[in-house]
Amino acid sequence: MSGLLFSVLFATSTQAQSLNNQLFDRLSSAAPKLNPSVLEAAFKATQCAISNGTAMPERLAVIDFSLPSSEERLWLFDLADGSLVLRELVAHGKNSGDREASAFSNIEGSHQSSIGLFKAAESYSGAHGYSLRLDGLEPGFNDLARQRAIVIHGADYVEKSWVNKYGRIGRSHGCPAVDRDVIAKVVDNLKGGQLVFKYYPDEEWLQASSYLNCDSGNQLAGSLQANADDASRS
Secondary structure, three states: OOHHHHHHHHHHHHOOOOOHHHHHHHHHHHOOOOOOOOOOOHHHHHHHHHHHOOOOEEEEEEEOOOOOOOOOOEEEEEOOOEEEEEEOOOOEOOOOOOOOOOOOOOOOOOOOOOOOEEEEEEEEOOEEEEEEEEEOOOOOOOOOOOOOOHHHOOOOOOHHHHHHOOOOOOOOOOOEEEOOOHHHHHHHHHOOOOEEEOOOOOHHHHHHHOOOOOOOOHHHHHHHHHHHHHHHHH
């Protein structure tokens, strides 16, 4: 058993080395309007996830909920070459705020967005068309995402025409909805285990998040269980 644990730790440590300073610099250059502190937090959370058993993602989506919904606050990166796949508008929950989000929840029926690190799971076609399920990785902050049906889907209210008319885009029931014109590209780039990081300077989360305050020893069992759950659904 100790040999297996060593092998897992060695393999995941090697994977984490792929997230180096050179990659961070490429991401920063590709997205100059993304707050460096937000990108650093996303990078740190991704490194922690990899170090604790999550497979090295091919892509990473970063959502900065500290920005108003009138701004393009979703960045999707290709981690293989450090390029920016897209930057788009993204909605927050109607009870998280009006033009700006300031309240977040992990409670079903709250109609609020949740923050933290998520793993993008399977795609499906539902009430909103082509969509993507999300599994929250942070207990107490977003781990009820699947139960709450927090998914990425397309919406008519996530368009620049809304910003021109109302000064903001429309709001969801907690889902990070995007423009219907880009939903297929977003889903296809993230489905199957890529990571999604939603940021807001919430002091409780910043201090309590195990991905921002990484402890590989405590994380390992939970990460392996999450991977086992993924395997059981495949």
